[in-house]
Amino acid sequence: MISIKEVTTKSEMKQFVLFPFSIYKDNDYWVPPIIKDEIANFDANKNPVFKNADARFFLAYKNNKIVGRVIAIINWYEVNKQKIKKMRFGWFDVIDDIEVTKVLLEKVNEIGKQNNLDYIEGPVGFNNLDKTGVLIDGFNHIGTMITWYNHPYYKVHLEQLGFVKEKEYLENKFKFENVDGTYYKRISNIIQRRFKLKALDFTKTKDILPYVDEMFEVFDATYSKLSTFVPISDAQIAYFKKKYISFINPEYIKFVVNENEKLIAFAIVMPSFSEALQKMNGKLFPFGFLRLLNARKHSKDVTFYLIGVHPDYQNKGVTAVIFDQYATTFKEKGIVNCIRTPELEDNEAIKKIWENFNPITHKRRRTYRKNIV
Structure with missing residues (x-):
């Protein structure tokens, strides 16, 4: 049984930030964030992005253990000024269990529906300065502090759940x-x-x-x-x-x-x-x-x-x-x-x-x- 819990306390937010450390432990290519900075980035009292955006943070549990996370984001400038009725999701991490991915993204869909939005896109951040995209090729290259790293099964989960390519990004050196x-x-x-x-x-x-x-x-x-x-x-x-x-x-x-x-x-x-x-x-x-x-x-x-x-x-x-x-x-x-x-x-x-x-x-x-x- 998979359950979803919305993050509401400081201790839960720390768990949210720490979750990827468990699924990328001993991975040679994942670059961890600075924990203190990541928590501050999600603090509406510190990050001014929340003046134009709403975000809700969710953790997925299975057998009382955290197995996934996601942020459901609405950028209101994008929705109201640009008339792009997009529900964003980001900071998406899961174990290799498609049911976890399904439950997390159903929650994103639910919030989008409540706000009369048309479609979901992700993983993306709050705006153009944030990280973006699921890695689909190049898993054996070290990440950077300004990109997300993920396991190959993320792409598989999304496509099996009916998500289709929206934008593709190249990383070159x-x-x-x-x-x-x-x-x-x-x-x-x-x-x-x-x-x-x-x-x-x-x-x-x-x-x-x-x-x-x-x-x-x-x-x-x-x-x-x-x-x-x-x-x-x-x-x-x-x-x-x-x-x-x-x-x-x-x-x-x-x-x-x-x-x-x-x-x-x-x-x-x-x-x-x-x-x-x-x-x-x-x-x-x-x-x-x-x-x-x-x-x-x-x-x-x-x-x-x-x-x-x-x-x-x-x-x-x-x-x-x-x-x-x-x-x-x-x-x-x-x-x-x-x-x-x-x-x-x-x-x-x-x-x-x-x-x-x-x-x-x-x-x-x-x-x-x-x-x-």
């Missing part, structure tokens, strides 16, 4: 040695002169912060036409500053401004924290924080987290300016591997950005949908 620094230096100089642009590099985090709001304006302009787009609120931007900017080497954040000092392009790269997070096993103390600092300074792998070019400057070679900046920085740091976050398979513009680097698709992930009944 390339060797830094594939980047021709001399070429990008030459092209960057031409582009900067032609369009009166200037590249900004940083060594101190405090110098970056004044540009973050403007960066999200460019982010919104860059991605607003994508089918997955939901705007990021000012409160969420402030939360992002606090949560992530201090994690990132200031040298790994690159901006491009025009002759009026207006930001027109940006990129954020994060050092790979995957191995450090695996060694920490969810705990910042006593030594976890030191592991993160060491990875921040010395990791030879980096993840391209966000990149954006304002539509007025797209197809003008502006990314060459950014890649010239990174070529210099990565050479100094001895970077070996460049890893990209999930990108929509039909995003031709993003494919063109990377095509000169001989990228290899090493993972694929999907979101699935099903009409609400």
Whole structure:
């Protein structure tokens, strides 16, 4: 007998966050979250995403043991402003028992029906800055701190329950040695002169912060036409500053401004924290924080987290300016591997950005949908 319980207490929320640690124990590729941060992320008093979204947290039990979890999410901006009547689900983890998956997703369906929504899609987060998708290929590659990892049976469960592919995402990587620094230096100089642009590099985090709001304006302009787009609120931007900017080497954040000092392009790269997070096993103390600092300074792998070019400057070679900046920085740091976050398979513009680097698709992930009944 499988039962469902809604999370209502602090102890239950901790159990919710800890559940994946049991099903991925000794897995070489799963990257655990920082437990304290994950709990804070689900706290409506701390995460401003809850100003525009509702979320209900559920645990599944079998023989008095936790065997699954899911968050049922409604992004009200998406529903009311964009008129997309979607019921989201995320942070979905289960043992290999399709009945557990069925019961959890029936609960999501029930909430969607109560709110007059049309269909379910998941796994997705609250918005574009969250993790997305079930891994369907590439299970023998280590995850990242900004993607979910899952067992191969997740895909099987969803498809057997009538969920169909909604969107597919590719994850690619390339060797830094594939980047021709001399070429990008030459092209960057031409582009900067032609369009009166200037590249900004940083060594101190405090110098970056004044540009973050403007960066999200460019982010919104860059991605607003994508089918997955939901705007990021000012409160969420402030939360992002606090949560992530201090994690990132200031040298790994690159901006491009025009002759009026207006930001027109940006990129954020994060050092790979995957191995450090695996060694920490969810705990910042006593030594976890030191592991993160060491990875921040010395990791030879980096993840391209966000990149954006304002539509007025797209197809003008502006990314060459950014890649010239990174070529210099990565050479100094001895970077070996460049890893990209999930990108929509039909995003031709993003494919063109990377095509000169001989990228290899090493993972694929999907979101699935099903009409609400």
